[in-house]
Amino acid sequence: MNLVRCVVPVSGGKDSQTCLALAVEHFGKENVIGLFCDTQFEHPLTYEHIENMKDLYDVEIITRTAGSVLEQCLKWGRFPTDKVNFCTNYLKINVGKDFYKQLAEQQGCGFEVWYGLRSGESHQREKRYGQKIDHELYAPHEIMPSKYPKYLEKLGVMMRLPIVSWTEKEVLAFLGNTANPLYQKGFSRVGCFPCLAGGNTPKEKAFQFDSFGQSQLRKVREVEKQIGKSIFTSKGASQRNNEAQLCMFCQI
Template identity: 35%
Template sequence: MQDKVVFVSVSGGKDSTLCLALALEKYRGTGTPVVALFCDTGWEHELTYRYIETLEEFFSIKIHKLVGIPLPELIKKKKIFPSPRRRFCTRSCKTVPTYKFYESIYFSFPFKVAEVWQGIRRDESISRRRTEEYTLQPFQKTRYGESFPFALSYRYPILNLTEKEVFKELEKRGIPINPLYQQGFKRVGCYPCFLSKKDIIQVIQRALEGDRFASKRLGEMQLLDNSVQGRLHIDYSLKELIEKAKKKHELSKRMLTLPFVEV
């Protein structure tokens, strides 16, 4: 039986990418397998899918792609949009497929400990400031009620890094970043995240500017909005978000046409 397997959840974002790099640096050549996995929510940007392939080539590894219920189908099934109190998207699209993957690996390649590396940083939010590493012993239940015949040891190797430091570490290693960052996006998981007003508005703005993929995604949001009760975002309807995006779009156009004045 293998003593330990290291699982790294890769989202296509900067934090999880650095986690993968650090895990490979620590364990490559030691006999401890590092297994990278990407949870496909069915709601990612096409550039993120390409970026995952770029990482496979850069690190010379296979990133296992896990697919649960695609997010649009899940929303239609639930007949409601995700919210801070109803984060069924994370549970169904990421947690459940991930746990199933751990079990499938175990039953074909038994191990004692699953070391789970995640790109969580304390400066991301108030709730994450209290994050600490922990271990669940074999058959000890997770917060969702599952238990496994192996220990789950959660590790957060970049917990105390800032966003700027993460980008610096990636640059130092010559690791490419997701092109969405270069387009001004602060986060790249799910396109857009239904919990983020800013993300939704940014996608709508890009659609107004003629971006092909953003226009497609806006159309998909409109179809979902027409088929599901309740607001697309907890505080705003899609119509209100579109109006906000239009105002931002018009403001940016006016700023571009202002004359240059030498001082």
């Protein structure tokens, strides 16, 4: 069995895919694995894309899940926001943290985790990661102090942000036509479909995109009834989607 020298958390998005490609180029495909944390709220094209990446880069991508986004919403009695993103914490970061610990203990040594963060994604990320250097190694708790424990560093697990200074244009140019097809369909973010912590416009677009998006809206509506809160932050967006859903039922 080959020693794992690098783990790349992959979401099906362009940034994590770029990190996977760079890691394979740097370490060799036999020493790299991907980790896909399934939120059970992804578009079928994203699941298909994860499978395609296995063949594209000839690497193993391991899938782990700790439940679904909607289960987390019911548990917390609310929908996630940019400031309260419990879904990311429980379904991705915690899953990854446990995986890194188990793998390091299993193989008796650490490895690098190549994380697809870009400082240019938002003002908040620029503030947090703008001073990070793409070729430097950092302890996990130095990247996300409140998320990762110090014991990971003691186990030899270190993180690198290989595209922290890249622009979105550079990432898309690097991937060419191998990126998730949802980008070509006009979506700027993939992963959860839609991201429930995002704004009203991308959520509306996803819910009205295709039959799968419509089925996602129906699931969300059921959660809304149980927690007594709307997924939309404006009355206009909520009304538009109520009308869209009624039209959809009329066509059935």
